[in-house]
Amino acid sequence: MKKSLVLMILLFTTIIFAQQQKVEKWDIYEAEFNGPDYGNPFVGITLSAEFHHSDSTHAVYEPEGFYDGEGIFKIRFMPDLEGEWTFKTHSNKKELDGLTGEFTCIAPKSDSHGPVVVRNKYHFAYADGKPYFPFGTTCYQWCFESPELQNQTLETLKNSPFNKVRFLVLPNYTEDYVEGPRAIKEFPFEGEPENKWDFSRFNTTFFKAFEKNVERLRELGIEADVILFRPYDNGKFGFDTMDRETNDRYLRYVIARLGAYSNVWWSLANENSFIRHLTAEDWDHYFKVVRDKDPYHHLRSIHNAGDLYDYTKPWVTHVSLQYYNVVRNFGVCMVVRDIYGKPLVNDEINYEGNIASRWGQLSGEEMTRRFWIAYIGGSYATHGEAIEHESKIDWISEGGVLRGTSAERIGFLREIVESGPQEGLQPLDHYYLLNAAGKYGEYYLYYFAEHTPEEWEFKLPDEGLENGMKFKAELIDTWNMTITPINKVYTVEMLNRYNYIDKDHSVIKFPKKPYMALRLTRIQE
């Protein structure tokens, strides 16, 4: 009797609370319930809620809830349509079952565009249609560092050209994380390092801080490429040798907590093949868990090392590749794109740096060059820095500040890409013209990499051109970040079955410098 009274009051309160609430589109509605706090509430209690829009033709979502400690259960929901929403819970616990609520979804703020989805086969856009061109960076462990360092990392990201960051949920093993000033205070599981974990209990303090970081990234307009599993454990923490039941529970918990953040991407693993005991079939299984439990279908991929997971599988939304050769030379990105038929994000192309490991020895010039080759190839890339410094704080590991020379140039490239074709750069010819991308008849971006041409004969592939079309040209110095307009209007005429040239047979003079590009834009009359 007393129990059901409490329940009634709770339900009433919840409804009152929900009725008052207004939630922006793509922001998070959160319902909170009291539930059992005895035993282990992380295990064996099912909780989800069906969210219905008042327009009954709209999709119904059923996110799972999660236990947040101290008898509190939460369900988070990201509404994707303005108007009235209602929900009703399902649970195997009576006190959590059949609870209802409602809220109003209002227009998003002008800088909120929703989750990123695949668009135009090889490219991305936000849910509201605004193009999203990934310019990623990498700070694997930033969420395990001190609050001061985390703040610095966010400040750096805010002022950087990067709009996506790859990072870990499960800390990698290092002695510094066990003892000493950098020792991690909050781990994802209850227990203590090195390996005394209760894998059946999540540490809500850890997750509250972690999701706060995801939220802070969202406020900065940065996508959180959340890496769910990783190797690098050497059997110490044991986070890479958890059993399937634990892994499944962990995935569901992470999705229940983070899924409603519009800026989340799921990276099933970093360097997955280094987790030797997990097979392609295991990854299939985990992909399916993520696909089935995330009602919003955030982007899903997996980041390889050595053996490649089969990215053609239907639950993979894009290719998160580590294969440096793909961005070393022109013409390879399109091979990989054509094989997979999905967007290609070169999420590891070696790092700008000077460390002893050869994966961290790129010059800023070479990092920038690889970025350009990726984008000219109709794909995307991710930056990282491994630059030795007395602070022993490395951007790719701990975050902090950027010290390299490539980030600024990547920002310059981003400006060029974002002001180019909104559907994404399209390689213009997969077989015979490998250093140019754009949009037929409208926009041509040539990149000359390390070559130092003295001149460029005005010649464009035929597709989309007609005699008499007019173009302007700009010389771009991708290293010194200058754009120099050429004071001439070019008028094309057909040369042969493959090409058009300028009617004056123009040749564009180049400074004999590396890392030059050329932008040709149609002049609409």
Place this chain on the structure above:
Amino acid sequence: MKKSLVLMILLFTTIIFAQQQKVEKWDIYEAEFNGPDYGNPFVGITLSAEFHHSDSTHAVYEPEGFYDGEGIFKIRFMPDLEGEWTFKTHSNKKELDGLTGEFTCIAPKSDSHGPVVVRNKYHFAYADGKPYFPFGTTCYQWCFESPELQNQTLETLKNSPFNKVRFLVLPNYTEDYVEGPRAIKEFPFEGEPENKWDFSRFNTTFFKAFEKNVERLRELGIEADVILFRPYDNGKFGFDTMDRETNDRYLRYVIARLGAYSNVWWSLANENSFIRHLTAEDWDHYFKVVRDKDPYHHLRSIHNAGDLYDYTKPWVTHVSLQYYNVVRNFGVCMVVRDIYGKPLVNDEINYEGNIASRWGQLSGEEMTRRFWIAYIGGSYATHGEAIEHESKIDWISEGGVLRGTSAERIGFLREIVESGPQEGLQPLDHYYLLNAAGKYGEYYLYYFAEHTPEEWEFKLPDEGLENGMKFKAELIDTWNMTITPINKVYTVEMLNRYNYIDKDHSVIKFPKKPYMALRLTRIQE
């Protein structure tokens, strides 16, 4: 009564005949039966035979038979084990059902090694274990040319370095094949050009000649990469717009006739995506027909244009690729190999030639260079020539004679490859050393392509090496086809975590010429 007497005599004759017969392993046993010659014997009559070896643990094969005209039905079988074989037919026609026979399989001739299969994941071998390194060429239409030209083509192939040839079963359309001196006399179907075909009746005269050519190739030790479908019809012959029932019947007929030839490979199509109305699902279906009807599981692939068929599918044995960028630069073949996990045969890398179409404009040097890049990348390649000549006979189309400069150099490469590691060349480092292949600790082949190094610092990747191992070195001029031994023994010692060098810190002097290679071979003490 009379009918069953005929049947008895026929059966008796067959058995007698079979008992007398000795068939070499991997050669063809052919059983011949009289059957109905009324109506259309090509349609609606099922015929197959189970072949059992006296060792009952050996695989049972059930090839389909085919109608060969004039009331004669045949079943061909390629035995793969010496000893006694028996067979029994299955048919929906009483007079063809339950017929039995036997023959003895004897040892093959010393130059007969059986069908080629995938071995060592990315490589090939004959059924008897002898390595097979594909060095292909292309003569699409040679089987539709005059007997004199066919003989010349075979003579050329005999004296060439090539051990695989790609060619069509269904002629492409050209006016010359309809009227005039080159008009095709025998087409695969009964009827007449341009498009008055009875697709339900095969022209046995055509197929007898076609399979004779496959046999002649087999005698020369050349694999027949038989292309089953092709575009290039422009609606004229209509061979690329046959319906599924016709295509299925055609495939089964071709497999019944040709499957027993040990040297057959099945190429489902040339430039398959140019057959616009056939989808990936259609190709899946045709692949499955070939897989299910060919008891010997000859190699199966499909050759792309533009859109790529998904070569990860389980019925694809190897990748038959047209993507020139893969062999333009180092480091790309391994990307494609790693993606597919199957042997990569770059079956079209542009052609050596001087024609107006840009796919036929490679210099001999560039064709040779692309071959080397393919093999150094752990993959294989296929040659072709499109060289304008007054005869209007082009090697890639009609056959005839070779006029280019690459074939001889490809032969030189073949000698090097065949005398190298018998498991096939293994790229030594997929990420940081892209121009070398071999076998760790044993054999290293470096190729310098268009570069003209003055010297090469003796430095090898660490895997498989130990201090004190000794190596000899040879300079190879891949264009002038010379091999120059260097009069020194190199003894390796560890330099760092990645490399070994020669203990004397040796540098090998190079002539400043392009297209050089270096071969290092371990000296066993």
